[in-house]
Amino acid sequence: MLTAETPIEKLPKVIPALAKRLHHLGIKTVRDLLFHFPARYDDFTNVKSIGDLTIGEIATISGRIKKISSTRAWRRRMSITEAIVEDDLDSIRVIWFNQPYLVKTLPVGSRVSLAGKLTTSKRGEYFANPAYEKIGMSDGLRHTGGWVPIYPETTGLTSRWIRFLMREVAPVIKKIPDPLPSALLKKSTLLPLERALSKIHFPESKDEYEEARKRFAFEDILLIQLRVLMSKKQLEEKKAPPIPLGLEEIKKFIASLPFSLTDGQRRAAWDIMRDTAKSVPMNRLLEGDVGSGKTVVAALTSFNAIRSGYQVAYLAPTEILAIQHFNTLRHWLSPFGVYVGLLTAAHKKFISDYGERDRVSIRSMTEAGEIPMLIGTQAVIQDGVKFKNLGLVIVDEQHRFGVAQRAKLLRQKQTGNSQEDYSPSLIPHFLSMTATPIPRTLALTIYGDLDVSILNQVPQGRKPIVTKIVPEEKRSACYQFIRDEVHRGRQVFVICPRIELNEEMGNGKWEMGNVLREEVKAVKTEYEKLSKQIFPDLKVAMLHGKMKSKEKENVMRDFKEGKSDVLISTSVIEVGVDVPNATIMLIDGAEKFGLAQIHQFRGRVGRASHQSYCFLMTGSRAAAESQRLKALVTAKNGFELAEKDLAIRGPGDFLGTRQSGIPPFAYKSFNDLELVQSSRDAAREIIEKDPKLERHVALQKNLVKFEETVHFE
Ligand code: ADP
Ligand code: MG
Numbered sequence: 180m181l182t183a184e185t186p187i188e189k190l191p192k193v194i195p196a197l198a199k200r201l202h203h204l205g206i207k208t209v210r211d212l213l214f215h216f217p218a219r220y221d222d223f224t225n226v227k228s229i230g231d232l233t234i235g236e237i238a239t240i241s242g243r244i245k246k247i248s249s250t251r252a253w254r255r256r257m258s259i260t261e262a263i264v265e266d267d268l269d270s271i272r273v274i275w276f277n278q279p280y281l282v283k284t285l286p287v288g289s290r291v292s293l294a295g296k297l298t299t300s301k302r303g304e305y306f307a308n309p310a311y312e313k314i315g316m317s318d319g320l321r322h323t324g325g326w327v328p329i330y331p332e333t334t335g336l337t338s339r340w341i342r343f344l345m346r347e348v349a350p351v352i353k354k355i356p357d358p359l360p361s362a363l364l365k366k367s368t369l370l371p372l373e374r375a376l377s378k379i380h381f382p383e384s385k386d387e388y389e390e391a392r393k394r395f396a397f398e399d400i401l402l403i404q405l406r407v408l409m410s411k412k413q414l415e416e417k418k419a420p421p422i423p424l425g426l427e428e429i430k431k432f433i434a435s436l437p438f439s440l441t442d443g444q445r446r447a448a449w450d451i452m453r454d455t456a457k458s459v460p461m462n463r464l465l466e467g468d469v470g471s472g473k474t475v476v477a478a479l480t481s482f483n484a485i486r487s488g489y490q491v492a493y494l495a496p497t498e499i500l501a502i503q504h505f506n507t508l509r510h511w512l513s514p515f516g517v518y519v520g521l522l523t524a525a526h527k528k529f530i531s532d533y534g535e536r537d538r539v540s541i542r543s544m545t546e547a548g549e550i551p552m553l554i555g556t557q558a559v560i561q562d563g564v565k566f567k568n569l570g571l572v573i574v575d576e577q578h579r580f581g582v583a584q585r586a587k588l589l590r591q592k593q594t595g596n597s598q599e600d601y602s603p604s605l606i607p608h609f610l611s612m613t614a615t616p617i618p619r620t621l622a623l624t625i626y627g628d629l630d631v632s633i634l635n636q637v638p639q640g641r642k643p644i645v646t647k648i649v650p651e652e653k654r655s656a657c658y659q660f661i662r663d664e665v666h667r668g669r670q671v672f673v674i675c676p677r678i679e680l681n682e683e684m685g686n687g688k689w690e691m692g693n694v695l696r697e698e699v700k701a702v703k704t705e706y707e708k709l710s711k712q713i714f715p716d717l718k719v720a721m722l723h724g725k726m727k728s729k730e731k732e733n734v735m736r737d738f739k740e741g742k743s744d745v746l747i748s749t750s751v752i753e754v755g756v757d758v759p760n761a762t763i764m765l766i767d768g769a770e771k772f773g774l775a776q777i778h779q780f781r782g783r784v785g786r787a788s789h790q791s792y793c794f795l796m797t798g799s800r801a802a803a804e805s806q807r808l809k810a811l812v813t814a815k816n817g818f819e820l821a822e823k824d825l826a827i828r829g830p831g832d833f834l835g836t837r838q839s840g841i842p843p844f845a846y847k848s849f850n851d852l853e854l855v856q857s858s859r860d861a862a863r864e865i866i867e868k869d870p871k872l873e874r875h876v877a878l879q880k881n882l883v884k885f886e887e888t889v890h891f892e
Contacts, residue, residue, distance in 0.1 A: 181209060181348060181350065181351050182209065182351060182354060183208065183209050183210035183213070183351055183354060183355050184208055184209070184210065185208060185209045185351075186207060186208055187201050187202075187206055187207055187208060187209065187211070187212060190209075190344065190347060190348070191347075192343075192344075192347070193344070196335070197335075197336070197340075200333055200334070200335050200336040201336065203333045203336075204331065204332075204333050204336065209348045209351050210351075210355065212341075212344060212345065212348055213345075213348060213351065213352060213355070213376055213380075215330060215331070215341065216330075216379055216392075216395070217328035217329055217330050217338075217379065217380070217388075218329055218330065218331050219328075219329050220326045220327060220328050220329060220382070220385075220388060221294070221310070221326070221327040221329060222237070222326060222385075223237070223238075223239045223294035223310065223323050223324055223325055223326070223327050224239075224324075224325055224326060225237060225238045225239060226238070226239045226240075226241075226324055227239070227240055228240065228266055228267075228268065228269070229242060229264070229265070229266050229268070229269040229270065229271045230266075230268050230269040232271070232297045232304075233297065234297055234298070234299050234304065235296065235297065235298075236296065236297055237294070237295065237296050238294070238295075238296075238297070239292060239293065239294040239323045239324040239325075240264070240266070240271070240292070240293055240294075240306070241266065241290065241291065241292045241293070241314060241324075242264040242265050242266040242270070242271075242290070242291065242293075243264065243265055243266075243288065243289070243290050243291070244262055244263075244264055244285050244286065244287050244288060244289050244290075244291060245262075245263040245264065245265050245270060245287065246261075246262060246263040246287065247260065247261070247262040247263075247281070247282050247285060247286070247287060248260070248261060248262075248282065249261075249279040249281070249282045251279075257276055257277050258276070258277055258278075258279040259274060259275070259276060260274070260275040260276075260278055260279055260281045260282060261273070261274050262274075262275075262281075262285070264291065264293065264306075271297075271304070271305070271306055272303065272304070272305040272306070273293060273305060273306040273309060274305050274306070274307055274308065275308055275309075275311075276308055281311070284313075285311065285313065289313050290313065290314040290315060291311055291312065291313055291314060292311070292312055292313075292314050292320055292323040292324050293306060293309040293310065293311050293323060294309055294310045294311075294322070294323035294324065294327070295307055295308060295309025295310060296309075309323075310322045310323050310327065310339075311323070321342050321343070321346065322339060322342060325382075325383065326382045326383070326384070326385065326387075326388060327342070328341075328342060328345075328379075328380060328382075330342075345380050345381075349377065349380070349381070352373055352376045352377055353373050355372060355373070355376070356372075356877050357371055357372035357373070357877070358372070358398070358875070358877035358878040358880075358881050359371075359372070359398060359401075359878070360865075360875070363861055363865075366861075367397065367857050367858075367861060369393070369394045369397055370390050370391055370393075370394045372394075374391075375390075375391040375394040375395060376391075378390065378391040379391040379392065379395070393854065396851075396854060397854060397857070397858045397861075398858075398881075399885075400854070400855055400858040400859075401858045401861055401862050402878075402881060402882050402885045403885075404858060404859050404861075404862030404863075405862050405865065405866065405872070405878070405882055406882060406885070406886065408862055408863065408866045409866065409870075412866070412870065414460060414462070414606070415459075417460055417605070417606045418458045418459070418460070418605055418606070419455075419457075419458055419459065419460035419461065419570075419605065419606055419607060419608050420458070420489060420568075420570050420605060420607075421455075421456055421457055421458045422452075422455045422456055422483060422484050422487050422489060422570055422571070422608070423456060423487055424452050424453075424456055424483065425483055425486050425487065428482075428483075428486055428515075429452075429479065429482065429483055431515075432479065432482050432511075432515065433479070435511070435514060435515075436475065436511065438638065440472075440475070441471075441472065441634070441636055441637075441638055441639070442636070443467070443471070443633070443634040443635055443636050444472055444475060444476050444634065446632070447465055447467075447476050447632040447633075447634055448476050448479045448480055450463070450630075450632045451463060451465070451476070451480045451610060451632065452479075452480055452483055454608065454630070455480065455483070455484065455570070455571060455608045460606050460607070460608055460609065461608035461609060461610065461630075462609050462629055462630060463609070463610050463611070463629065463630045463631070463632060464610075464611045464612075464613065464629045464630070464631045464632070465477075465610060465611070465612040465613075465631075465632050465633075465634070466612075466613055466614075466615075466631055466632070466633050466634070467612070467614065467633065467634025467635075468614055468634070468635075468637065468782070468816050468817045468818070469614045469778065469779060469781070469782020469783075469817065470637055470638075470641070470782050470785060470786050471614075471634040471635075471636070471637050471638075472634065472637070472638055473575075473612045473614075473634065474504065474507060474508075474575075474757075475511075476612075476634070477493065477573050477575070477610065477612060478507075478508055478511050478512065480571065480573075480610065481493065481508070481512075481552055481571060481573065482512060482515070482517065484570045484571045484608075485512075485517050485551040485552060487570070488568065489551075489568055489569070489570025489571060490545070490548065490550070490551055490552065490553070490566045490567065490568050490569045490570060491551065491552045491553070491569075491570065491571045491572075491573065492552075492553050492555075492564075492566065492569060492571075492572045492573070492607075493508070493552065493553070493554040493555075493573045493575070494555065494556070494557040494572070494573065494574045494575065494577070495554065495555070495556060495557070495575045495576070496556070496557065496575065496576050496577050497556065497751060498523045498524070498525065498556055498728060498731065499731060499732075499735055499751060499752065499756060500575065500576070500756065501521065501523050501554055501555050501556050502521065502523075502732055502735070503735070503756060503757060504554050504575070505519060505521040505554045507757075508552065508554065512552070517551055517552065518550070518551065518552075519550075519551075519552045519553075519554060520541050520544065520545065520550040520552065520553045520554065520555075521541075521553075521554050521555060522541045522542075522545075522553055522554070522555035522556075522564070523555050523556045523728070524556065524728075525727075525728030525729075541553070542564055542565075545564055545565065545566055545567075546564075546565045546566070546567060547567060548566075548567030548568055553566075557574065557577065569607045570607055570608065571607055571608045571609075571610065572607045572608070572609050572610070573610045573611075573612065574609075574610070574611045574612070575612050576612065576613055576614065577611065577613070611629075614778075614779060614782060614817060615775055615817065615821075635818075640788045641785060641786075641787075641788065642785070642788070642789075642790050642791070643785075643815060644781060644784060644785040644791045644792065644793050645790070645791070645792045645793070646781065646792075646793040646794075646795065646811055646812045647792070647793070647794055647795065647812065648769075648795045648797065648808050648809070648812060649794045649795060649796045649797070650796075650797065650798075650800070651796075651797075651798045654796065657765065657794055657796065658713050658714070660763075660792075661714075661745070661763055661765065662714065662716075662717065664762060664763055664792075665717055665744045665745070668760075669760060669761065669762040669763070669789060670738065670741065670743075670744055670745070670746070670758065670760050670761040670762070670763075671744065671745045671746070671761065671762070671763040671764075671765065672745075672746050672748060672752065672761055672763065672764045672765065672780070672783055672784070673705070673709065673745060673746070673747045673748070673765045673767065674748060674749070674750065674752075674764070674765065674766045674767065674772075674780055675701050675702040675705045675747060675748065675749055675767055675768075701749075702721060702722075702723045702747055702748065702749050703721070703723075705747050705767070706719065706721040706747050709745065709747060714744075714745060717744040717745055718742070718743040718744045718745070719743065719744065719745045719746075719747065720734050720737065720738060720743035720745070720746050720747070721734070721746075721747045721748070722734050722735070722746060722747070722748040722749070722751060722752065723748065723749045723751060724749060724751045731751075734746070735756075738758060738761075739758050741760060746761075750772075750776065750780075752780075752783060756783055757783075757786060758783070758786070759786045759787035760787065760789075761783060761784050761786075761791075762784050762785075762789045762790065762791040762792065763784060763791065763792045763793075763794065764780055764781055764783055764784045764791075764792070764793045764794070765793075765794045765796060766780055766793070766794065766795050766796060767796045768796070768797065768798070769795035769796060769797050769802070769808060770797050770799055770802035770805070770807075770808065774807060774810065774811065774820060775817075775820075775821075777793075777795070777811055778811070778817055778820055780793070781793040781811070793811075795808055795811060795812075806823075810823040865878070
C-alpha cells in the first residue's frame with residue numbers, strides 16, 4: 180500500500196539509478212514527489228485534425244503510424260527519425276531528432292497523439308520533434324492534448340518520467356491531510372489540498388492550475404507569517420531600556436554638523452528617538468535612497484543613546500564601509516567627547532583623547548562599557564562581542580530578513596556587572612537602514628510588522644545623475660569623456676566586469692573563493708589596461724576584496740583625499756562608499772549585475788552638487804536593448820526602479836533573495852497584495868487562538884520543515 184511516507188525507491192519502475200536522480204531533486208518519499216510542482220506548463224490544448232493544421236501553429240493531432248524509420252546523419256552527429264502519420268483524411272511527415280528508439284516505441288500501426296509545431300522546409304511541411312504518446316495505453320493523455328506540466332528536471336530525469344511517476348502516486352493524494360483548517364479554506368476561497376494537488380499536476384485548464392498555485396502560495400506565505408509572528412511575540416515579551424530624549428544636547432549636535440538636515444532626516448530621527456524613549460523594543464527600518472543621508476540620522480540617534488549612558492553597536496556589511504563609518508562618526512562625535520571603536524576581522528581600533536590605541540582589547544573594553552559606540556562588520560560583532568549596556572543596534576545596508584536577524588542579534592547576552600543589573604529580557608532597540616526599496620508586500624511578509632521611516636528627498640543642491648547605456652563602439656568616446664572630467668578635477672569609479680555566475684554558483688554551492696579569484700583576475704587585467712594603455716596620464720588605482728585590509732584602507736583613503744583619479748574596483752564598493760568628489764560611475768559588463776546592485780553603484784556618485792554620470796557599458800546588443808537596463812535610465816530613484824523591476828522580474832530578483840529558499844509560488848505572489856494581506860490575516864487569527872500551534876499539528880509540522888529549507892537569516 181502506497182502512503183505519503185513510502186520511500187520513492189519502493190515504487191515499481193524506480194530502479195536505483197532513477198532513485199538517485201530523484202534524490203538529487205530532493206525527492207525521497209511519495210510526499211516529496213507530490214510536492215514537486217511544475218515550473219510551467221506546455222499548452223497543448225489546441226487539438227486539430229491533420230488537415231486543419233497551419234504553419235507555425237502549436238497543436239495536438241492524433242493518427243496512426245504509417246511508416247517510421249531512423250537514419251544517422253553522420254555529418255551532423257545526430258539521428259533522425261522520420262515517420263508518416265495519417266488520420267482518416269490526411270497525413271503528415273513527422274521528424275524527431277536523437278530519439279532512434281521511437282522506431283520501436285511507436286511501431287507501424289500504433290495510434291499516437293502528437294503535440295508540437297507544424298514547420299516547413301525545402302522538403303515540405305513536417306511536424307518537428309513533437310511530444311508523443313500512444314493512445315489507448317492508459318487512462319487518457321499525459322504528454323499531449325492538454326496542459327502538460329514541465330517539472331524542474333535533472334540529468335537523466337525528464338518531465339516525461341516525472342509525469343509518469345506522478346500518475347502512479349496520484350492515489351495517495353487523498354490520503355494527505357490538509358494542514359489548513361477548512362473554515363479558513365472557505366473564508367479565503369482556497370482549494371482544499373486534495374484538489375489543489377491534483378490540479379497542480381493534472382490541470383484541465385489554466386484557471387485550474389492557477390487556483391492550485393494560489394492555494395500553495397497562500398500556504399507558504401502563511402508559514403512565513405506564522406514564523407514572523409511567533410518571533411515577534413517572543414520579542415514583545417521583552418523590554419528595552421527607555422532612552423530619554425535630550426533635546427538641548429541634540430540641538431547642539433545638529434548645529435555642529437557641516438550641513439543642515441533635510442526635513443526627512445529630522446522626521447526620521449524624531450520617529451526613531453520617540454520609539455527608543457519607550458520600553459517597548461523599537462523595530463524600525465529606515466528606508467532612504469542612495470545618498471539620501473541615512474548615516475547622519477544614525478549618528479543623531481546614537482548620540483542620544485550614548486548621552487544617556489547606553490552603548491551603540493553599528494554593523495556595516497563590508498569592512499570598507501565600517502572604516503568609512505568609523506571615520507565619519509568619529510569626526511562628528513568626538514567634539515562631544517564621544518569616542519568610537521572599530522572592530523573588523525583586521526581592525527581593532529579605539530581612538531580617544533589619549534590618542535589612538537590600537538592594540539587594546541576592543542572586546543574587553545566594550546564589555547567593560549568603556550567604548551560607547553562600536554562600529555564593525557556584522558559577522559565580527561555578532562560573533563559574541565558582549566556589551567555592558569547595549570541600548571541600540573544599527574544595521575546598515577543589509578537586506579536580510581528583519582525579524583529573524585534581529586532575533587539572532589538579540590540572543591547575545593549582555594554582561595552587566597552582576598546578574599541582577601540586567602534582566603536577560605532587556606534587549607536593545609533595533610534600527611535597520613537600507614537603500615533598497617522593499618515592495619510593500621515583501622515588507623509585510625518577511626519583515627513582519629517592522630515600522631518604516633522613509634527619507635524621500637535627497638539633500639538640497641543635488642543634480643539628477645545622468646545615466647546612459649554605452650555600447651561597445653562608444654567605449655573610446657566614453658574614456659575620453661572620463662579624461663575630460665578628471666581634468667576638471669573630478670574622480671571616477673570603474674566597476675569591473677564580473678564573471679558570470681552560473682546557476683550553481685548562484686545557488687551558493689560554488690565556492691565563494693573561486694568567484695572572488697575570478698573577480699580579482701578581471702580587475703587586475705582591467706587595471707593593467709586602463710593604467711598603461713588608456714589613461715597613462717592619470718592616476719589609476721585598484722581595489723578588490725583579496726587585498727590586505729591595510730592596503731584597502733590606504734587605497735580608499737587616497738581616493739577620498741583626491742590622490743588618485745580613477746578607481747577600478749570589484750563590487751566591494753557597492754554599498755555605502757561616500758566620495759562626494761567622484762562624478763562618474765562606469766559599470767563595465769552592466770548586464771551581469773542586478774538592478775538593485777547597479778542602483779547602489781550609481782549611488783556612489785551624485786553625492787555633492789557636481790553633475791554626475793552613470794555609464795552602463797555592455798558588449799551585448801540584447802542587453803543594451805533590454806528593458807532592464809533601460810529601466811535604470813528612466814527610473815529617477817530606487818522606488819521607481821523597484822516598481823519597474825517588480826514588473827519585469829518579480830521582487831525576489833530585485834532583492835537578490837533567490838538564495839533564501841523561499842518557494843517560487845510564494846515569490847511570485849509577492850506581487851499580489853491581496854493574497855499577502857489575507858494570508859497575513861489568517862496567520863494572525865491562528866496565532867491569536869493557538870499561539871503554539873498545538874491545535875494545528877499539520878501546520879506546525881510543515882512549519883518545522885519549512886524552517887529547515889528557508890533561510891531566514
Ligand atoms: P546614504 O543614505 O546613502 O547612506 P550618506 O549618509 O552616506 O547617504 O550621505 C551621503 C552624503 O550626503 C554624505 O557625504 C553626507 O555627508 C551628505 N549629507 C547627508 N545629509 C546631508 C544634508 N542634509 N545636506 C547636505 N549633505 C548631506
Ligand atoms: Mg549609507
